[in-house]
Amino acid sequence: MGSWLGAARLVVGVAVRADPRRAVLVMVLVPLFNIVAAAQALGLRGMVDGAVAGQLTEALTGGLLLVLVTVFVHQASAVATDLRQVLQQRVGLEFDRRLMTLCSGPAHLSHYHDPEFLDTAELVRQRRTEFGGAFAALVENAGLLARFVAAVVLMAVVSPMLALLPLFIVPLALAIRWQANIVAAAEVAGAEADRHRAALLTLATDPAAAGEVRLYRLGGEIADRHREAFTVSARRREAARTRGAVAAAAGWLLFCVALVAGLYVVTRSVLAGTASAGEAVLVLLLGTRLVGATTGLSFLIGWLRRSLHTVALYQRLARHPHRTAVAGPGRDLPEQGDLVLHGVSFRYPGEPTPALGPIDLRLPAGATVAVVGDNGAGKSTLVALLAGLYPPSTGRITFGGQDLAEVDPDAWRGRVTGVFQDFCRFELLARESVGVGRLDAIDDPAAVTGALETAGAAGLAAELPAGLESRLGRTFPDGTDLSSGQWQKLALARGRMRTRPTLVLLDEPAASLDPDSEAELLHRYLTPATPAAAAPTTVVVSHRLNTVRDADLIVVLHEGRMVEYGPHAELLGRGGRYAEMYALHAAAYAAAPTIPSSTARATGVEVPAGSVQPG
Numbered sequence: 001m002g003s004w005l006g007a008a009r010l011v012v013g014v015a016v017r018a019d020p021r022r023a024v025l026v027m028v029l030v031p032l033f034n035i036v037a038a039a040q041a042l043g044l045r046g047m048v049d050g051a052v053a054g055q056l057t058e059a060l061t062g063g064l065l066l067v068l069v070t071v072f073v074h075q076a077s078a079v080a081t082d083l084r085q086v087l088q089q090r091v092g093l094e095f096d097r098r099l100m101t102l103c104s105g106p107a108h109l110s111h112y113h114d115p116e117f118l119d120t121a122e123l124v125r126q127r128r129t130e131f132g133g134a135f136a137a138l139v140e141n142a143g144l145l146a147r148f149v150a151a152v153v154l155m156a157v158v159s160p161m162l163a164l165l166p167l168f169i170v171p172l173a174l175a176i177r178w179q180a181n182i183v184a185a186a187e188v189a190g191a192e193a194d195r196h197r198a199a200l201l202t203l204a205t206d207p208a209a210a211g212e213v214r215l216y217r218l219g220g221e222i223a224d225r226h227r228e229a230f231t232v233s234a235r236r237r238e239a240a241r242t243r244g245a246v247a248a249a250a251g252w253l254l255f256c257v258a259l260v261a262g263l264y265v266v267t268r269s270v271l272a273g274t275a276s277a278g279e280a281v282l283v284l285l286l287g288t289r290l291v292g293a294t295t296g297l298s299f300l301i302g303w304l305r306r307s308l309h310t311v312a313l314y315q316r317l318a319r320h321p322h323r324t325a326v327a328g329p330g331r332d333l334p335e336q337g338d339l340v341l342h343g344v345s346f347r348y349p350g351e352p353t354p355a356l357g358p359i360d361l362r363l364p365a366g367a368t369v370a371v372v373g374d375n376g377a378g379k380s381t382l383v384a385l386l387a388g389l390y391p392p393s394t395g396r397i398t399f400g401g402q403d404l405a406e407v408d409p410d411a412w413r414g415r416v417t418g419v420f421q422d423f424c425r426f427e428l429l430a431r432e433s434v435g436v437g438r439l440d441a442i443d444d445p446a447a448v449t450g451a452l453e454t455a456g457a458a459g460l461a462a463e464l465p466a467g468l469e470s471r472l473g474r475t476f477p478d479g480t481d482l483s484s485g486q487w488q489k490l491a492l493a494r495g496r497m498r499t500r501p502t503l504v505l506l507d508e509p510a511a512s513l514d515p516d517s518e519a520e521l522l523h524r525y526l527t528p529a530t531p532a533a534a535a536p537t538t539v540v541v542s543h544r545l546n547t548v549r550d551a552d553l554i555v556v557l558h559e560g561r562m563v564e565y566g567p568h569a570e571l572l573g574r575g576g577r578y579a580e581m582y583a584l585h586a587a588a589y590a591a592a593p594t595i596p597s598s599t600a601r602a603t604g605v606e607v608p609a610g611s612v613q614p615g
Contacts (some may be wrong), residue, residue, distance in 0.1 A: 092132025128519025337400020427473025
């Protein structure tokens with residue numbers, strides 16, 4: 001009950017803030033016309049009693065009351081419906097905005113690794129359209145309550161025993177509420193299966209996966225697993241609905257017995273002459289309306305329960321520990337300084353072992369640093385920690401001696417730029433897809449063009465139908481889809497929008513580019529023209545060791561630990577893990593299959609596939 005009340009308060013508060021005038025009018029009109037509607041029975045009673053007694057004035061007065069009340073109820077209902085629909089849209093938009101802020105607002109990304117958060121978020125995403133209806137459900141239930149109270153008061157005037165009818169509605173309402181509760185619990189229990197089913201549907205319909213799905217004939221397997229995931233959640237829901245339906249049927253039976261008994265009492269009173277024919281008609285009309293209202297009770301309570309449950313799920317997300325984690329007090333950052341990891345380790349939520357560390361590492365100001373290692377060695381985790389996307393599980397990271405845990409994460413991330421291996425494909429205008437790297441310059445063509453040039457993608461605009469004003473992606477009918485390499489060039493340019501960063505992070509920044517383009521790109525980053533004193537610290541993650549040997553320092557990770565650290569030549573001289581990896585890399589290139597080229601055909605010389613070789 002506490003969560004219901006909290007959710008209801010939140011919904012009303014959001015509605016009033018979204019549109020105060022409409023919210024107040026709806027909250028007044030809906031209960032009002034439901035109360036006034038009961039006066040229709042009074043008008044009908046006057047008509048019947050006047051006709052039976054031969055009193056024309058009484059009959060006409062009752063008829064006039066009936067007409068006036070009917071017109072008022074119809075018009076008030078129509079106005080309230082129009083107001084409610086507009087308000088429902090505005091409340092839904094406000095909750096959408098809050099949901100986006102809630103998911104993208106936390107200082108760190110740890111909540112995206114928490115199954116409970118992901119399951120709750122999946123339910124909220126599935127049911128987000130119910131946010132707008134939550135206020136309408138509250139108001140309609142308030143109107144239903146007003147209708148019950150007005151009807152029972154008028155019936156009690158005829159016979160005080162009829163005032164007991166609401167007591168028999170309570171068990172029915174409790175049964176319907178219990179029915180809604182167990183169905184909602186079944187939906188929560190099936191959220192993981194629903195999330196799995198959504199992922200399978202995306203896999204089957206995503207153009208990026210279409211090639212492999214067909215190559216390996218996975219269509220049937222994916223469909224079978226999708227069906228199994230649906231069956232798991234559907235069985236839970238069906239079982240809950242069956243149990244709830246039995247309870248609701250018992251409540252209905254009890255209420256109908258009580259209503260028939262009430263009508264029997266009134267009929268006896270009319271036959272005994274203690275009640276008029278008009279009063280009998282009044283009770284009959286109100287009784288049938290109570291049946292109609294009670295019939296709607298199941299839907300309205302279910303609607304209210306489901307809507308408020310969705311709002312309560314949103315509140316659970318808002319109270320999530322990762323969401324409410326307190327950011328640093330906002331101390332100032334020095335202009336320059338070394339970036340130092342002091343005994344840093346990191347373990348993803350729910351994982352038994354750390355993905356990285358503990359490690360101690362110094363990245364000198366202005367240095368170019370390459371991070372290498374096997375898959376799963378912790379390279380991307382290190383990049384994410386340096387970007388401030390996760391707080392260290394143990395240890396601390398300092399910049400110029402300032403602990404970053406004491407700094408506003410957004411302030412630090414404002415000094416960082418880069419490209420991640422799982423870069424975003426922003427389906428915006430091409431100019432905007434680059435410009436989001438620095439929002440204050442998103443409408444500056446010169447800044448965007450400059451970023452494309454420094455990223456080595458100056459010719460990309462000429463390949464698009466409308467240049468930088470071309471709309472990208474399949475979402476829009478006029479959108480232009482790009483190759484993986486073109487999308488990556490946009491991501492690289494996006495990382496160049498910030499012209500004076502403190503830290504540049506490149507996590508496999510050229511995975512979709514050919515080896516020559518990658519070598520040229522990384523050479524540009526690792527041998528900057530800017531003096532070291534003014535250059536940013538640059539961290540590059542790459543699997544192609546030949547492309548990172550120009551870095552000032554190379555960090556070698558293995559199973560989450562830093563096993564070597566130093567310049568290329570020094571690490572080769574040690575004969576350790578880096579030297580072994582480099583030798584294997586060189587041997588792999590030397591043994592690469594040869595391909596004929598125009599030069600080979602002319603000279604008789606064959607070159608290995610992937611012409612950039614370690615040396």
